[in-house]
Amino acid sequence: MADFYQTGIITTLHRLGKPSLERIESELVGYSKTRPVALVLPALYSEFEGKAMPKIIDELAKVTYINKIVLVLAKASEKEFIKVKNLMSAVPYEVKVIHNDGKRIKEIYDTLGRNDLNPGKDGKGRSAWLAYGYIIADGICDVIALHDCDIVTYSREMLARLCYPVVNPNIDYVFCKGFYSRVTNKMHGRVTRLLITPLGRSLRTLTEDHPFMVFLDSFRYPLAGEFCMTTDMARVNRIPWDWGLEVGALAEVYRNYSPRRICQVDIAETYEHKHQILSADDASKGLMKMTVDICKSIFRTLASEGVVFSDGFFKTLQVAYLRMAEDTIMKFEADAAINGLTFDRHEEAKAVEAFTKGIGMAAQVFFENPMGTALIPNWNRVTSAIPGILDMLKRAVDEDNR
Amino acid sequence: MEGFLNLILEPINEVYLKFKGFSPNLLAMLTIIIIGICAAWLVKTVFLKLFKAIKFDSWCDRMGITALMRKGDMWAKPSDVSVAVIFWLLVTVSMMVGFSALDIQAINNLVNQFFLYLPNAFSAVLILFIGYMVSGFLSRAALIAAVNSGLSYAKLLANAIRLLLTVLFFAMALEQLNVAPNIVVSAFTIIFGGIVIALAISFGVAGIETARKMIEGKKAGSGKNDKGDVEHI
Numbered sequence: 001m002a003d004f005y006q007t008g009i010i011t012t013l014h015r016l017g018k019p020s021l022e023r024i025e026s027e028l029v030g031y032s033k034t035r036p037v038a039l040v041l042p043a044l045y046s047e048f049e050g051k052a053m054p055k056i057i058d059e060l061a062k063v064t065y066i067n068k069i070v071l072v073l074a075k076a077s078e079k080e081f082i083k084v085k086n087l088m089s090a091v092p093y094e095v096k097v098i099h100n101d102g103k104r105i106k107e108i109y110d111t112l113g114r115n116d117l118n119p120g121k122d123g124k125g126r127s128a129w130l131a132y133g134y135i136i137a138d139g140i141c142d143v144i145a146l147h148d149c150d151i152v153t154y155s156r157e158m159l160a161r162l163c164y165p166v167v168n169p170n171i172d173y174v175f176c177k178g179f180y181s182r183v184t185n186k187m188h189g190r191v192t193r194l195l196i197t198p199l200g201r202s203l204r205t206l207t208e209d210h211p212f213m214v215f216l217d218s219f220r221y222p223l224a225g226e227f228c229m230t231t232d233m234a235r236v237n238r239i240p241w242d243w244g245l246e247v248g249a250l251a252e253v254y255r256n257y258s259p260r261r262i263c264q265v266d267i268a269e270t271y272e273h274k275h276q277i278l279s280a281d282d283a284s285k286g287l288m289k290m291t292v293d294i295c296k297s298i299f300r301t302l303a304s305e306g307v308v309f310s311d312g313f314f315k316t317l318q319v320a321y322l323r324m325a326e327d328t329i330m331k332f333e334a335d336a337a338i339n340g341l342t343f344d345r346h347e348e349a350k351a352v353e354a355f356t357k358g359i360g361m362a363a364q365v366f367f368e369n370p371m372g373t374a375l376i377p378n379w380n381r382v383t384s385a386i387p388g389i390l391d392m393l394k395r396a397v398d399e400d401n402r
Numbered sequence: 403m404e405g406f407l408n409l410i411l412e413p414i415n416e417v418y419l420k421f422k423g424f425s426p427n428l429l430a431m432l433t434i435i436i437i438g439i440c441a442a443w444l445v446k447t448v449f450l451k452l453f454k455a456i457k458f459d460s461w462c463d464r465m466g467i468t469a470l471m472r473k474g475d476m477w478a479k480p481s482d483v484s485v486a487v488i489f490w491l492l493v494t495v496s497m498m499v500g501f502s503a504l505d506i507q508a509i510n511n512l513v514n515q516f517f518l519y520l521p522n523a524f525s526a527v528l529i530l531f532i533g534y535m536v537s538g539f540l541s542r543a544a545l546i547a548a549v550n551s552g553l554s555y556a557k558l559l560a561n562a563i564r565l566l567l568t569v570l571f572f573a574m575a576l577e578q579l580n581v582a583p584n585i586v587v588s589a590f591t592i593i594f595g596g597i598v599i600a601l602a603i604s605f606g607v608a609g610i611e612t613a614r615k616m617i618e619g620k621k622a623g624s625g626k627n628d629k630g631d632v633e634h635i
Binding site: 104107110111115385386387388389391392395396399 | 459464472
C-alpha cells in the first residue's frame with residue numbers, strides 16, 4: 001500500500017487500501033452523462049498482432065462509461081485497417097478508427113501543409129493531436145482520456161482511475177496524469193529514474209527552483225503516456241511530435257493552467273510495456289534519441305520562460321547531473337536490495353554515462369537552433385487558418401468508418 | 403450476267419463515292435478533336451501551374467470551398483478538380499466542333515443546342531458559387547449577431563438561414579438550367595411561401611400577449627407622465 005504523502009505543487013491521488021472498481025465505475029457512469037468521455041488510443045498495426053492489444057480490447061468491452069473510442073491506426077495498409085475495424089467491433093459502444101495512412105487523412109495533412117501548418121512527422125504526438133481534432137469536431141465529449149496500446153498488464157481499473165479526477169465534477173481537475181511502479185524482478189523506467197528526476201533536480205538547483213522545474217519535479221512519472229484532460233485543454237495545448245511529447249505536453253499544461261487543477265493518480269500496482277534499447281552509440285534511436293528530444297524540450301521550455309543558457313551553464317549542468325544521477329543509483333540499489341530485486345549497478349552506470357552524453361548533445365542542438373522544431377499547432381490556431389478543417393476531418397473519419 | 407454484276411457493283415460504287423465525299427469531313431473531325439485534346443491538355447497544364455502560383459488550393463481551403471468538396475466525398479485537391487473540369491469542358495467543346503465538321507443536319511442541331519445551352523450552364527454555376535458565398539456570409543453574420551444577443555438557438559437560426567438561402571440559390575440555378583422550370587418555380591414558391599407564412603403565424607400567435615401589453619402600456623402611459631424616468635426615494 002502507498003503512503004499518503006503529497007509531493008510538489010500538484011495533487012497526488014494515491015491508491016489507499018483496496019478501492020472498489022465497481023464503485024468508481026458506477027460513479028463514472030453517472031458523471032459521464034453530463035461529462036461524456038472519449039478514449040484516444042494511438043496504435044500501430046503491429047500492436048494488434050502482439051499480446052497487449054487483444055487484452056486491452058477485452059477489458060474495454062467491459063467499460064460502460066466511455067462514450068466513444070477514437071483509435072488512431074498508424075503503419076497499416078487498407079486491408080489491415082479493415083481488420084482492425086473488425087477487431088474493434090467487439091467493443092459494444094462507438095469506435096472510430098482513424099486510418100493515418102488512408103487517402104482521406106493524407107489529404108487532411110496535405111491541406112494543413114499547403115496552409116503552412118506543420119502537423120509534424122508520423123508518431124504518437126501527431127496521432128493524439130489528430131484524435132483530439134476529431135473529438136472537438138464531433139462536439140460530444142467533454143473529457144479525453146489517452147493511454148498507450150502496448151500495456152501488457154492492462155486492466156480497466158487503470159482507465160477508471162485515470163478518468164475519475166477529471167470526470168467527477170466535485171473534484172474537478174482539468175488534467176490528470178497517471179503514475180505507476182514499473183517493477184518486475186527488477187526496476188524498469190530508466191529514463192524517468194536516471195534522467196528526468198536527477199536532471200530535473202539539477203536544473204532546479206541551477207535555476208534557483210524555477211517554477212516549471214518545480215512543476216515537472218512534482219510528477220512521479222512524468223513520462224507516463226496515460227493522462228486524462230478536458231476537451232477545452234485539447235483545443236489550446238500544442239503538442240510536440242517527437243520523444244519530447246510527454247514533457248512538452250506537461251510544459252503546455254503548466255503554461256495554460258494553474259497547478260491547483262492538475263493532479264496525478266496512481267493507476268496500477270504494476271505496469272509492463274515494451275522496452276526500448278539504450279543505443280548509447282547512436283543518438284538517432286532508442287533511449288538516446290529519447291534523451292536528446294526530452295532534454296531539448298526542457299531547455300526550450302526554460303528558455304521560453306526567460307532562463308538564459310550559456311556554455312558554462314551546460315557544463316555545470318552535466319557535472320551536477322552526473323553527481324545527482326550517481327547518488328540516485330545508490331538510492332535505487334538500496335531500494336532494490338531491501339525488496340529482493342535484481343539490480344545491475346554497472347548497467348545503470350552505463351545508462352547514466354549515455355544520458356550525460358545525451359544532455360551534451362541536446363545542449364549543442366539547442367545552441368545551434370534555440371527555436372527548434374515547432375510544436376504541432378493547437379486546434380484553435382488551425383481552425384482560424386482553415387475554418388472548415390474540423391468538418392473535413394470529421395467527414396474523412398466518418399467516411400472511412402462507414 | 404453483266405446486268406447482274408452491275409446490280410452488285412453499283413451500290414458498292416455509290417457507297418465508295420459517298421465515303422469519298424465524306425472522308426474529308428471525317429478527317430477534319432478527327433483533326434479538330436485531336437488538336438482540341440492537345441490544346442485542352444496544354445491549357446490544363448498552364449492552369450495547373452497558374453493555380454499553384456496563386457495558391458489557389460490554399461484560397462479554397464480558407465473560403466470553405468474545399469470543405470464543400472469534402473462534404474460531397476471529393477478528396478482531390480481543388481486545383482486538380484478545377485483543371486479536370488476545364489480539361490473535359492475543352493475536350494467536349496472540341497468534340498462538338500469536330501462533330502459539326504461532319505456536316506450532318508441532326509448533329510449540327512445538337513451542336514447548336516449545346517452551344518446555346520453553355521451560357522445557361524455557366525450562369526447556373528456562377529449562381530451556385532455566389533449563393534454559397536452569400537449564404538455562408540449571412541449565416542455567419544446571423545450566428546454572430548444571435549450569439550451577441552444571447553439567443554440560445556443561435557446555431558439553429560444560422561443553420562436555418564443557410565438552408566433557406568441554399569434552397570433559394572439552388573432553385574435559381576435550376577431555373578437557369580431550364581430544368582422543369584414550372585415545377586421548380588411552383589415548388590420553390592410553395593416551400594418558401596409556406597415557411598414565411600409559418601413564421602408569420604408563429605410570430606403573431608406568440609406575440610399576442612406582448613402586443614396586448616404594449617398597447618395597454620401605451621394607453622396607460624398616455625395618461626401618466628415620465629413613467630420610465632428615474633424615481634427619487
